[in-house]
Amino acid sequence: MAPRVDPPDPPPRNDKRERIVEAAIEVFAEKGFAAARISDIAKGAGVADGTIYLYFRNKEDLLLTIFEEKMEEILRDLDRALDGLDRPVDRMRAYARAHFHQLQTHPALAQVLQIELRQSSRFVRGYRPERLWQYLSVFEGLIRDGQAAGALRADLDPFLATWAFFGALDELSIQWVLARKRDRFNLEQAADQVVEIFLHGLLAAPGLTEAAAPLAAPSPVVTPPAP
Amino acid sequence: MAPRVDPPDPPPRNDKRERIVEAAIEVFAEKGFAAARISDIAKGAGVADGTIYLYFRNKEDLLLTIFEEKMEEILRDLDRALDGLDRPVDRMRAYARAHFHQLQTHPALAQVLQIELRQSSRFVRGYRPERLWQYLSVFEGLIRDGQAAGALRADLDPFLATWAFFGALDELSIQWVLARKRDRFNLEQAADQVVEIFLHGLLAAPGLTEAAAPLAAPSPVVTPPAP
């Protein structure tokens, strides 16, 4: 067997950029975006202030880069978490658990994505967070599949249900992030309960019909976003 | 009958404070908290810059005051909306509708409460938003009542369910606020669908048992917040 030769030019792992991103996540999470100083991030990354501007246009660009790049990772993790699961119900539970697992594994990143990102006026006004939409569309797909298979109710708007589900996860995430005592939540059980609520609802009795009546033939409440 | 004399110095209804608050809501909503300038607010209120500091400690205090005072109004409106409704189910629907009605009636305020408030590091870190908890506790009370009456499932944590429900409403609110075309959502129908989901769940068939099984005897996932 031929000996495997080490690459002669080991790609000079430009870790500076990576280190800046990681340091920024920590500093943004700790001090908040507005109060975070570039020099803090530079110090955290072990580079000079000016070096940051070799890789990012400005502070806001750094924040948005965190969103873009980390969401990409999160999306990959999500795909991996759902891989091999077929039933929508199983996939939903895995989705929620993955969401909270990500939260627990990277709390500083969670803080940045949940809270600091909204400090960017560029993000809040006019930015198109395609990666977030992708993240949501995975769930939306589950609903549509379930509806097509007849397993899920057809009278509910998938888009709206998706945002509601995401909102529920997100809000619990924020509360978990903000809570000093992080163990106040058992995130795994929380995930299951949220899925449980979305699947079976709050009602104790099975066939409560009257409440559903006004929704019997809902007009579409949400129109698709402009492309 | 003796003529009623107008008070010679009709106590000049100190509306300055009120005008400042209203101007601040508009400016915060339009420019964002960080970019909002005190002088803009002063101009909007028709007062001098310094006058604002007679009523508020600083910019952040003004933001938090908006939260406190407006939440009080919102709580009063909520009470009024639920008044006379007895069945938890009806109250829930009214709750969601009131939430979205408030949104539609005061979009600038909604923007401030949903988004700008989180720019305050004091609010995000360490502030105890009692008024928000009150707002949520109304819903939590519904769940507890329903559970006590046997109408709602006892295996779900009321606290967690409340935050999940609020998160769902909140996320849809944010999307509505951020959406350019506000009519993309029919907020009333959205309210009903969210309530529908939380009440009956997404599943098409009534008696899906297996999924619920793991949740049969949940340990309490949330412990009450420290007083």
Next chain:
Amino acid sequence: MAPRVDPPDPPPRNDKRERIVEAAIEVFAEKGFAAARISDIAKGAGVADGTIYLYFRNKEDLLLTIFEEKMEEILRDLDRALDGLDRPVDRMRAYARAHFHQLQTHPALAQVLQIELRQSSRFVRGYRPERLWQYLSVFEGLIRDGQAAGALRADLDPFLATWAFFGALDELSIQWVLARKRDRFNLEQAADQVVEIFLHGLLAAPGLTEAAAPLAAPSPVVTPPAP
């Protein structure tokens, strides 16, 4: 005789603005425009840095303001210096003397107007220095009048002659400003010689009349530069 009443509202002589302008002239002259720091100017004027921005948009605006306001003063002085003089020849001599007198009286201002002003890219590119044109047009008027009266040659372009004359004065000004030993020039004699050249030219032609007389035995106005 009615008592003269002091004005009840003695206009609160806003001397801050004036002090800033004067300080700026000194600092610009001493360090050069680019190297001058706003904080130096503020210190010189006895105000806070930020105060400067209440009166001027930015550093460049301050420089251009110096040009505009001081040129106005200079124009007034010029008018006064020419007042009562009728013959173009006399007026020219007074013009040159006024030019150099201004220089000697306000050397720092001269430095700013001669040299620092050109550091402003806004001034150099695209600014329309009307005040300077006014200053020049006074001289141009002299030429045109002299030409109309037949006292001056009609075959020379007044506009060009004006710029040439101004250039001669300006260059000598710069040399005077830059010279360490300011007494190397006798500016009054320099003024007369420049006027003499422009009036009679360099040629040793026969008909040198009255105007040449005072120059019959000129003392050397310029000593050679130190080696």
Next chain:
Amino acid sequence: MAPRVDPPDPPPRNDKRERIVEAAIEVFAEKGFAAARISDIAKGAGVADGTIYLYFRNKEDLLLTIFEEKMEEILRDLDRALDGLDRPVDRMRAYARAHFHQLQTHPALAQVLQIELRQSSRFVRGYRPERLWQYLSVFEGLIRDGQAAGALRADLDPFLATWAFFGALDELSIQWVLARKRDRFNLEQAADQVVEIFLHGLLAAPGLTEAAAPLAAPSPVVTPPAP
């Protein structure tokens, strides 16, 4: 006789230095000295930023080098232009024409020498521009020769007259450089008129001899500035 062998490594005409100087002239002229970036110059010269520092101590040194080296060329051109002319009057006219010819041939360089050079505080404060003095001393020599020969007036200071003449040329140069429509000046006629003024003066005195002839019916060399 032994054959002279060509050097095997024909010293690769280090044109980098030259290219840097030329690029610097263009960039300085276009953006101004202060706003010119080293990286722009490097890009223009097709070299790396650091390479510039192999040839020049710093940005200011580059500017001063332009002055030194280009003035040397200009001096050579001036010598060539005066070569063969004997009469001071002819040499003066050639001097002025050469000055303006240089201007027209190398407008970017003219911009740098006329305007940008003064942005260097080192040049303005304490630098001894020997090359410029050399340039002027050529003219001063003409005057002294003319005075010695009795052709020029002895009552005028040659040094002062030289600076005045140079100032006149310089000012017209600046106006030409700054003018958008460069054809507003006919530089050749301008040169002749300046020489004419310096030789014969402005007065409509009787003895206007040969030198005035070519100007008998001058076309207007300057058109009024756009309103």
Next chain:
DNA sequence: GATGAATGAGCTTTCATTCAT
């Protein structure tokens, strides 16, 4: 010599807040 990634000093400008009137 040549490169260009990295450095870090340096300064204008903003704007929340103060306080003399």
Next chain:
DNA sequence: TATGAATGAAAGCTCATTCAT
């Protein structure tokens, strides 16, 4: 109370210069 001129801290960003390769 009300004013608004004055304050001054604070930091993002640029870019000339360096130096390891």
